[in-house]
Amino acid sequence: MIVLQNIVFGALVGGLYGVAAVGLALVFGVLKMLNVSHGELIMLGGYASFWLFSLWGLDPFLSLAASGPALFLVGAVLYLGLFSRLVPLHDEEKLKNSILIGFGLALILQVLAILAWTADERAITTAYAGQVWRLGAVVVPLARLAALAVGFVALGGLHLFLHRTDPGRAIRATAEDWQAAALMGISVRRTYLCAFGLGSALAGVSGTLVSIADAVSPSIGLSWTLKALIVVVLAGLGSIFGTFVAGVGLGIAESLSAFFLGGVYREVVGLALFLIVLAVRPSGLFGRP
Amino acid sequence: MRGAAAAALALGLLAAVPVLTGRSAVLNWLFLVLLHAGIAQSWNLLAGFGGQVNLGHAAFFGLGAVVARILWLDGAAVPWALFAGVAAAGAAGLLIGAPSLRLRGAYFAIGTLALAEILRITFANAMPEVSALSAAQLGDYALAPRYYLALLLAAGTTTVAWGFSASRFGLGLAAIREDEDVAAAIGIPTFRQKLLALLASTVFAGLAGGVFAYYHLSFYPSFAFSPIWTFDALIITFLGGVGTVWGPVVGAAFFILVREALALRLAELHLLIFGVLFVLVVVAFPGGLMQAGAALGRRLGAPARPAQRPQQG
Amino acid sequence: MNGAPVLELRDLQVAYGDQRVVWGVSLEVRDGEVVAVIGPNGAGKTTTLLATAGLLRPLAGQVTFLGARIDGLPPHTIVDRGLALVPEGRRLFGAMTVRENLLLGGYPARARRDRAATLAEVMDLFPVLAARAHQRAGTLSGGEQQMLAIGRALMARPRLLLLDEPSLGLAPRLVRRVFELVREIAARGVTVVVVEQNAFQALEHADRAYVLSGGRVAASGPARELLARDEIRRTYVGL
Numbered sequence: 067m068i069v070l071q072n073i074v075f076g077a078l079v080g081g082l083y084g085v086a087a088v089g090l091a092l093v094f095g096v097l098k099m100l101n102v103s104h105g106e107l108i109m110l111g112g113y114a115s116f117w118l119f120s121l122w123g124l125d126p127f128l129s130l131a132a133s134g135p136a137l138f139l140v141g142a143v144l145y146l147g148l149f150s151r152l153v154p155l156h157d158e159e160k161l162k163n164s165i166l167i168g169f170g171l172a173l174i175l176q177v178l179a180i181l182a183w184t185a186d187e188r189a190i191t192t193a194y195a196g197q198v199w200r201l202g203a204v205v206v207p208l209a210r211l212a213a214l215a216v217g218f219v220a221l222g223g224l225h226l227f228l229h230r231t232d233p234g235r236a237i238r239a240t241a242e243d244w245q246a247a248a249l250m251g252i253s254v255r256r257t258y259l260c261a262f263g264l265g266s267a268l269a270g271v272s273g274t275l276v277s278i279a280d281a282v283s284p285s286i287g288l289s290w291t292l293k294a295l296i297v298v299v300l301a302g303l304g305s306i307f308g309t310f311v312a313g314v315g316l317g318i319a320e321s322l323s324a325f326f327l328g329g330v331y332r333e334v335v336g337l338a339l340f341l342i343v344l345a346v347r348p349s350g351l352f353g354r355p
Numbered sequence: 356m357r358g359a360a361a362a363a364l365a366l367g368l369l370a371a372v373p374v375l376t377g378r379s380a381v382l383n384w385l386f387l388v389l390l391h392a393g394i395a396q397s398w399n400l401l402a403g404f405g406g407q408v409n410l411g412h413a414a415f416f417g418l419g420a421v422v423a424r425i426l427w428l429d430g431a432a433v434p435w436a437l438f439a440g441v442a443a444a445g446a447a448g449l450l451i452g453a454p455s456l457r458l459r460g461a462y463f464a465i466g467t468l469a470l471a472e473i474l475r476i477t478f479a480n481a482m483p484e485v486s487a488l489s490a491a492q493l494g495d496y497a498l499a500p501r502y503y504l505a506l507l508l509a510a511g512t513t514t515v516a517w518g519f520s521a522s523r524f525g526l527g528l529a530a531i532r533e534d535e536d537v538a539a540a541i542g543i544p545t546f547r548q549k550l551l552a553l554l555a556s557t558v559f560a561g562l563a564g565g566v567f568a569y570y571h572l573s574f575y576p577s578f579a580f581s582p583i584w585t586f587d588a589l590i591i592t593f594l595g596g597v598g599t600v601w602g603p604v605v606g607a608a609f610f611i612l613v614r615e616a617l618a619l620r621l622a623e624l625h626l627l628i629f630g631v632l633f634v635l636v637v638v639a640f641p642g643g644l645m646q647a648g649a650a651l652g653r654r655l656g657a658p659a660r661p662a663q664r665p666q667q668g
Numbered sequence: 669m670n671g672a673p674v675l676e677l678r679d680l681q682v683a684y685g686d687q688r689v690v691w692g693v694s695l696e697v698r699d700g701e702v703v704a705v706i707g708p709n710g711a712g713k714t715t716t717l718l719a720t721a722g723l724l725r726p727l728a729g730q731v732t733f734l735g736a737r738i739d740g741l742p743p744h745t746i747v748d749r750g751l752a753l754v755p756e757g758r759r760l761f762g763a764m765t766v767r768e769n770l771l772l773g774g775y776p777a778r779a780r781r782d783r784a785a786t787l788a789e790v791m792d793l794f795p796v797l798a799a800r801a802h803q804r805a806g807t808l809s810g811g812e813q814q815m816l817a818i819g820r821a822l823m824a825r826p827r828l829l830l831l832d833e834p835s836l837g838l839a840p841r842l843v844r845r846v847f848e849l850v851r852e853i854a855a856r857g858v859t860v861v862v863v864e865q866n867a868f869q870a871l872e873h874a875d876r877a878y879v880l881s882g883g884r885v886a887a888s889g890p891a892r893e894l895l896a897r898d899e900i901r902r903t904y905v906g907l
């Protein structure tokens with residue numbers, strides 16, 4: 067039973083890894099740029115919800131309507147100001163420089179968050195925070211379950227957008243072959259902007275969900291980026307649903323390894339999975355063999 | 356050979372500093388510059404010369420620091436403790452590099468980032484207590500040997516960087532940095548070269564960690580894995596000149612100067628300033644500072660290149 | 669064939685980085701014509717088309733389409749004006765369905781208004797695409813892929829269609845089918861430029877032709893005349 071409980075907790079956290087990873091993968095898939103400050107955007111989304119709750123008592127689930135759009139704007143500004151400069155570069159140089167810019171940006175955003183809000187950890191305690199759902203001996207925290215469900219719905223919405231609308235199809239076409247997309251009358255740069263904004267908005271949504279399920283502090287960014295990266299390496303860039311499942315899988319793997327090997331080694335499983343993927347499937351997603 | 360003579364002179368002067376002055380403020384300051392020059396230069400060996408972005412330099416620094424610290428505090432002789440730290444860092448480098456440097460793209464950057472962050476959290480869990488020197492060790496503490504060790508580190512990494520800049524091996528690395536397909540096509544063993552450069556880079560990062568561990572009176576083991584070390588290495592290298600022999604040294608002096616001047620006011624401020632500077636440098640000169648001069652020339656003269664590059668296939 | 673000029677290239681020069689590969693190509697295409705561009709490997713045919721469609725920025729020279737300069741414009745605005753390119757190698761969106769590829773072809777604002785009607789027309793012209801509408805483009809056969817590439821370009825309701833080696837890699841029966849299609853499309857009022865290695869078929873079906881060699885126009889004239897010239901037959905047609 068305790069194993070089952072661990073699986074439940076792992077899955078709840080892992081779903082958030084999945085949502086975080088989809089945003090990162092969207093940007094990478096379309097722009098061929100890796101934004102390693104994705105986790106810091108998640109952190110900003112978390113703070114947005116925290117302050118909306120603390121100052122005005124806004125329920126974090128409602129503040130999704132603010133954190134998503136707000137981070138879309140942040141992403142748009144970052145793209146226009148920084149990442150768009152890399153568009154004319156060769157693939158490899160573009161990727162490398164996007165990683166460097168993201169790394170610098172991560173530092174900047176983290177320091178700004180410390181200066182603005184101190185390094186303290188912040189958590190949202192809603193009235194329903196402690197409520198659980200009992201399934202026999204297994205306990206499911208309701209707020210976390212709801213956060214996971216909301217994340218899943220957000221991904222479903224993204225899926226519909228990408229498959230059923232013209233701008234969505236333009237994004238997928240650009241991801242597959244930007245030159246062919248341009249020949250279809252698609253403005254590649256506008257599509258890049260849109261994809262970067264959407265990926266950042268997803269980071270904002272993830273941030274709100276993190277603030278519900280966990281706590282935020284200026285330094286959480288890097289570890290969220292890392293989870294998202296590992297999930298993307300595990301899942302590839304194939305499908306949104308696959309990425310979500312890989313996130314849940316990583317969460318469960320972490321939770322079980324913490325249970326069986328001891329909490330100290332909780333994180334090591336991510337590194338091990340990464341190395342195994344490189345050994346077993348050494349091509350595809352992030353580069354050429 | 357004028358350059359070599361100037362370098363030898365500088366080295367001689369730096370070696371004489373502990374004899375010339377007893378002021379620990381000066382020695383401490385120079386120690387920090389030399390340590391950071393070593394950290395940055397070791398990052399530069401792989402990233403600057405070979406073009407492989409290592410986002411987890413802190414992992415190798417941290418392993419060198421923690422392993423050397425544990426052995427040293429356990430009574431091992433300092434050289435052995437340092438050597439063990441260096442070996443641990445090099446082994447970790449191979450562990451990540453062997454699978455990920457075979458591939459192109461972002462795998463290496465992700466792998467190194469993962470290694471550093473996972474080691475940081477794991478060490479924070481496994482060794483939560485601060486590592487402090489005993490009273491006896493505090494009584495024995497002298498600054499000069501630490502200083503000389505840092506000087507050895509900076510001189511050693513810079514000598515290797517100079518070797519990279521002036522050798523066939525370094526030429527091969529430069530070819531890999533510019534275009535790996537072309538490098539492979541003209542017969543350069545790209546994987547082996549990248550791995551060797553990584554080994555040099557991580558071994559020196561481990562030594563830098565050992566020097567740090569030997570220098571500090573007390574630190575949390577997880578702090579040695581903080582991403583701050585990687586940030587410092589990147590910022591210093593980019594500000595001084597990525598892929599150059601002296602860039603990291605000059606960058607380190609500038610970095611420590613500004614950092615120590617600002618530290619009194621607001622600890623985070625220097626990070627903000629350097630973070631912004633770093634991003635601006637990367638955006639303004641996406642080919643690295645080495646190409647900045649060439650880029651300037653192009654902007655002034657030659658015709659514009661196609662705005663969009665076609666890719667066939 | 670004395671329609672109004674649709675496309676005019678004047679002294680077009682194009683380079684990849686520092687390497688110039690098109691050295692001053694001038695050509696003219698008039699309304700309703702089928703113009704063939706032939707020439708050996710590496711002659712600069714694809715490069716010329718890419719620069720015309722806006723995917724490469726010309727080093728020098730002018731591109732005039734329907735009386736307006738389009739050189740230097742981004743490709744998506746050029747399509748919107750009615751110039752569609754079927755690129756070399758087809759460049760389909762292989763992970764997307766046939767129908768999605770066609771819808772994307774009708775993405776330009778000008779074409780989107782009547783997209784449903786155009787889609788029906790294109791499906792009419794290529795019944796095989798209607799049958800495979802919900803299949804991934806990447807799973808089609810070579811011939812079907814070429815039909816889809818052409819159909820996708822027609823979805824933009826172009827005034828001018830540029831085809832880059834449409835017969836590449838197709839069986840002889842399909843090659844003939846492609847050239848019949850070219851005539852059919854022209855008959856519907858779309859001006860066509862077709863770049864071909866398969867010079868004989870191209871000259872057979874075109875009104876006029878240009879021979880490109882080493883990045884320059886080596887010869888031009890009515891297709892029949894070029895086909896009759898000995899040195900052209902020997903060098904480019906292989907007869």
Ligand SMILES: Nc1ncnc2c1ncn2[C@@H]1O[C@H](COP(=O)(O)OP(=O)(O)OP(=O)(O)O)[C@@H](O)[C@H]1O
Nearest residue numbers: 665667684689708709710711712713714715716865
């Ligand atoms: N992306 C590129 N970068 C550099 N040079 C290129 C590139 N694409 C083509 N070239 C060169 O430009 C020249 C012209 O190429 P282009 O593709 O236009 O010829 P083509 O006439 O279409 O030939 P083919 O019949 O083989 O398709 C060739 O020498 C080719 O090597």
Ligand SMILES: [Mg+2]
Nearest residue numbers: 713714715756
């Ligand atoms: Mg061609």
